[in-house]
Amino acid sequence: MNTKIPKISSFPTGEENTGYAQYFTGKSWLAPLTKNSDLNVPLSNVTFEPGSRNNWHSHTGGQLLIVVGGEGLYQERGKPAIHLKSGDIVEIAPNVEHWHGATSKSWFSHLATNGNPKTNENIWLEPVTDEVYNEANLEIKK
């Protein structure tokens, strides 16, 4: 069954993100936006369907998220979730465990680039449980 993806930003949505599906709960789509590795800023647009989020993970080089559409969530281990909307920027320091994804009711798109891509490694951890995810969604409604 094909999912109908709404147009929530000016950036391309790309293809279903099957390569990283093992690290996601729910579906996502990935559009690589850059080619020139000399710049050391590999940029992609990641789109999450409502309810979709990636596993807890960290990046040895850090990560930068640029929110371009819809509504999403970002949470660092041990901290409250943050509600994200278009125009928000998230700077994720190296080695900080976190997850990001759509809210339960909205599609969500962010551009993402890994810091220090020549040496960066992504460390994938356990899925975000429904309990943690639902609590994060409740927090943003307070």
Next chain:
Amino acid sequence: MNTKIPKISSFPTGEENTGYAQYFTGKSWLAPLTKNSDLNVPLSNVTFEPGSRNNWHSHTGGQLLIVVGGEGLYQERGKPAIHLKSGDIVEIAPNVEHWHGATSKSWFSHLATNGNPKTNENIWLEPVTDEVYNEANLEIKK
């Protein structure tokens, strides 16, 4: 006289870009969006009033532009100008001479990050003449 800046993206417009005014024809505004230098992705939003553009210049580390609002122009030395709209990405290779700015009739905002910020140097050259600028604007109407 204050300029009334239209809201053309979800990102902050920041302050008038007086620090770089010597390298611009027309006014621009600059909003730094990141703080964590560990990521090596220093991101800013640059907003140009209609007719505003920066001088010919190059970056030893290259540059990435992410168009988030309005309509603009990008031109590399010796090539036709490219018309830019929200959702467009420009990868500027190291040491390539170029300029960017708004079209003559539209405000324009792009996010920008320098590649390889720890070693990057910006090489500023001569202003883009009205002749070159007007020709670029004509090209996009063809």
